[in-house]
Amino acid sequence: MASASEFQHTVGKIASLSGTSLHTGEKVSLKLHPAPVDHGIKFKRRDLQDEPTIDATIDNLKTVERATTIGEGSVRVHTVEHVLAALSAIAVDNSIVEMDANEPPIGDGSAQPYVDLIKRAEMIVQEEPRRFFDVREPMYVESKTGALLVLLPDEKFRISCTQAGPNNRFTQYLSMEVTAAAFEREIAPARTFVFYEDVQPLMEKNLIKGGSLENAIVVRGEAVLSKEPLRFPDEFVRHKVLDIIGDLALVGRRIRGHVVAAKPGHSANADLARAVAREQTRRSALSVTRAVPRGDSGFDTDEVMQILPHRFPFLMVDRIISFEGETKCIGIKTVTINEPFFQGHFPGHPVMPGVMQVEAMAQVASILLFKLAKTTSRIGYFMSADGVKFRKPVLPGDTIFIHAELTRSRGERLAKAKCHCVVNDAVVSEGELMFTFLDK
Numbered sequence: 005m006a007s008a009s010e011f012q013h014t015v016g017k018i019a020s021l022s023g024t025s026l027h028t029g030e031k032v033s034l035k036l037h038p039a040p041v042d043h044g045i046k047f048k049r050r051d052l053q054d055e056p057t058i059d060a061t062i063d064n065l066k067t068v069e070r071a072t073t074i075g076e077g078s079v080r081v082h083t084v085e086h087v088l089a090a091l092s093a094i095a096v097d098n099s100i101v102e103m104d105a106n107e108p109p110i111g112d113g114s115a116q117p118y119v120d121l122i123k124r125a126e127m128i129v130q131e132e133p134r135r136f137f138d139v140r141e142p143m144y145v146e147s148k149t150g151a152l153l154v155l156l157p158d159e160k161f162r163i164s165c166t167q168a169g170p171n172n173r174f175t176q177y178l179s180m181e182v183t184a185a186a187f188e189r190e191i192a193p194a195r196t197f198v199f200y201e202d203v204q205p206l207m208e209k210n211l212i213k214g215g216s217l218e219n220a221i222v223v224r225g226e227a228v229l230s231k232e233p234l235r236f237p238d239e240f241v242r243h244k245v246l247d248i249i250g251d252l253a254l255v256g257r258r259i260r261g262h263v264v265a266a267k268p269g270h271s272a273n274a275d276l277a278r279a280v281a282r283e284q285t286r287r288s289a290l291s292v293t294r295a296v297p298r299g300d301s302g303f304d305t306d307e308v309m310q311i312l313p314h315r316f317p318f319l320m321v322d323r324i325i326s327f328e329g330e331t332k333c334i335g336i337k338t339v340t341i342n343e344p345f346f347q348g349h350f351p352g353h354p355v356m357p358g359v360m361q362v363e364a365m366a367q368v369a370s371i372l373l374f375k376l377a378k379t380t381s382r383i384g385y386f387m388s389a390d391g392v393k394f395r396k397p398v399l400p401g402d403t404i405f406i407h408a409e410l411t412r413s414r415g416e417r418l419a420k421a422k423c424h425c426v427v428n429d430a431v432v433s434e435g436e437l438m439f440t441f442l443d444k
């Protein structure tokens with residue numbers, strides 16, 4: 005049985021929060037609305053014409069100076085990280101965050117007001133499973149300012165963070181598993197902190213009109229200034245963890261992995277979110293539906309054989325399952341123990357020869373070329389192959405998904421295609437092939 009935590013959640017009703025925005029000092033009210041499955045988190049600017057919405061995704065990230073700003077077109081929402089941290093950690097997958105200004109209320113500089121808001125909105129479970137990003141291999145980002153973030157495989161979402169101020173003052177360390185309960189207890193109350201030398205020029209330029217000792221801790225020399233005493237002896241590193249959670253929420257999936265962060269900041273956090281999103285895109289591109297369609301979207305065996313002159317034992321494509329525009333297609337080849345090459349390659353240890361995979365790529369690419377040229381009166385000769393790599397063995401019983409993309413055609417006579425073969429979501433071989441055409 006899947007537990008409730010594996011299903012998406014939204015809020016059961018609208019709840020609102022009012023306050024002051026940090027940078028402009030204006031009054032702002034923020035409302036959480038329910039949203040359907042797979043909607044994600046979107047910000048809505050009610051104060052603008054047509055009430056535009058902005059997806060809280062890494063693709064919409066605009067700036068990371070002191071706070072995280074997202075935008076689409078000319079519309080911006082600033083300082084989204086604290087509300088996103090609360091939504092992500094308390095685990096609201098789908099919601100519209102409606103505001104009547106360009107920045108959420110700063111509150112006390114922590115995520116506590118947002119945790120309280122989510123509780124008032126009463127979370128409800130939805131019918132679709134959550135989307136996760138499972139870290140499979142270590143990844144890392146490093147910035148010129150000395151930030152280093154490493155993401156390691158882990159079954160849980162964990163963060164181990166080292167925070168260090170100027171001259172390594174206020175160095176603090178915290179390691180935890182990020183759960184809703186731990187976030188609420190250990191992280192949400194931790195307030196924003198600033199070093200006096202960093203904010204003084206901003207105050208002079210009047211760029212933080214809403215800033216005060218009520219919504220930030222100011223460190224001046226060794227003195228810690230705030231309206232309320234420190235909530236934790238290590239409040240600074242806790243707030244750093246809060247910001248990491250908020251910035252990584254832009255990935256749009258729940259991360260199962262261990263973030264090890266040294267001197268993190270919004271810029272490095274965003275770089276890691278971007279790296280995760282890129283890896284996710286790469287994985288999605290590899291995964292092809294297991295149900296192989298028949299019909300108009302591709303070519304059946306008969307149509308393949310009308311185009312390709314190859315016959316047993318050299319026809320290496322069973323079917324074309326899809327075309328994407330004129331330049332991309334995917335073919336399949338089901339590899340059986342009856343393939344003649346297994347008799348000699350190798351007895352007792354059948355492995356599909358790499359050159360046969362290259363042949364399969366060439367045949368799928370040829371189908372693309374002939375479809376484009378709309379003639380079968382010429383024959384394509386395979387001229388060269390660059391960057392050919394064989395990454396994993398192909399065994400009897402495997403189904404190979406052969407991806408081909410035309411990258412260049414020079415006149416009528418030459419063409420290049422980027423190809424790769426996929427088995428069980430992993431690339432088993434790849435290469436760039438060049439063809440020339442001759443009349444039959």
Ligand SMILES: [Zn+2]
Binds near residue numbers: 085086196243
């Ligand atoms: Zn923050």
